[in-house]
Amino acid sequence: MRTEEIRQAAIDSHDRDAGKFEEWYHALDRSRFSNAFTYGRSKIDALVGELFGSLPKDGKVLDVGCGTGEHLQRALKAGLKAYGVEPAPAMLEVARRNVPDAEIKQGVATELPFKDGQFDAVIMVEVLRYLDRADTDKALKEARRVLKPGGQLLVTLVNRWALDGFYVLQRARSLVRGKQFDAVNPYCLFHTPASAKRDLKQAGFDEARTEGKLLAPLRIAYKLNERFGGWLASKVERADDAINRASLAQPFAGHLIAVGKVAKR
Structure with a gap:
């Protein structure tokens, strides 16, 4: 029951915040420095763009937890065939409205509504963080299957020891409230680069690697004041990106990105 409650809390949260995500993506179109979401998402989007650029012409991409459809639009612009899965009704409605040329189904990461071996790439951006261990394992195996x-x-995953201190904050919330998640603050599963690679290998991936993004604790600056956060991010971005290239920095980055590859037969 706990696994289902955790999953439903995440769905309810995103169903409620569909409009907020649309606003954030509009802000990202204006400037990646607009707020903490836009700055962090711009770093992830750059890696997604690199992945899309490496795929064959007319390759098929599945976005699991596609939200408002932003990455589906990017896939189509890259000349790829776009497919999405989204469990939150409000998000699903927005995605279908925004990306009518993509095939988007209602569903969950643990039971993908597609046949085996259909896709050249699968992305899960800010999905697994909201699932518990059992669901995460199922979701990775489902991605491998298709x-x-x-x-x-x-x-994308959440680093346990990220310098923004989110793990400490989440632990403090759970101690004060006597529970690990609620409708406002969904469950969060934390990883390290080592655990991310291990999980991918256990799910059947032949290769696994990780990258870190957003080492500087800029989320704290944005929370203090968005204008100040944006100014600071613009000043430290180049240095922060350079430091993130070092493997020693990965365990402390705000975003942990893991990539699994299936061997060619």
Whole structure:
């Protein structure tokens, strides 16, 4: 029951916040420095763009937890065939309105409504963080199932020891409230680069690697004041990106990105 409650809390949260995500993506179109979401998402989007650029012409991409459809639009612009899965009704409605040329189904990461070996790439952006261990394992195995030989999976995760201190904050919330999640603050599963690679290998991926993004605790600056956060981010961005290239920085980055590859047969 706990696994289902955790999953439903995440769905309810995103169903309620569909409009907010649309606003954030409009802000991202104006400037990646607009707020903490836009700055962090711009770093992830750059990696998603690299993945899309590496795929064959007319390749098929599945966005699991596609939200408002932003990455589906990017896939179509890259000349790819776009498919999405989204469990939150409000998000699903927005995605279908925004991206009518994509095939978007209602569903969950743990039971993907597609046949085996269909996709060249699967992405899960800010999905697994909201699932518990059992659901995460199922979701990774489902992604592996629907990938073609040579296919790739890109997922984002939350670093346990990120310098923004989110793990400490989440632990404090759970101690004060006597529970690990609620409708306002959904459950969060934390990872390290080592655990991310291990999970991908256990799910059947032949190769696994990780990258870190957003090392500087800029989310704290944005929370203090968005204008100040944006100014600070613009000043430290180049140095922060350079430091993130070092493997030693990965365990402390605000975003942990893991990529799993299926061997070509």
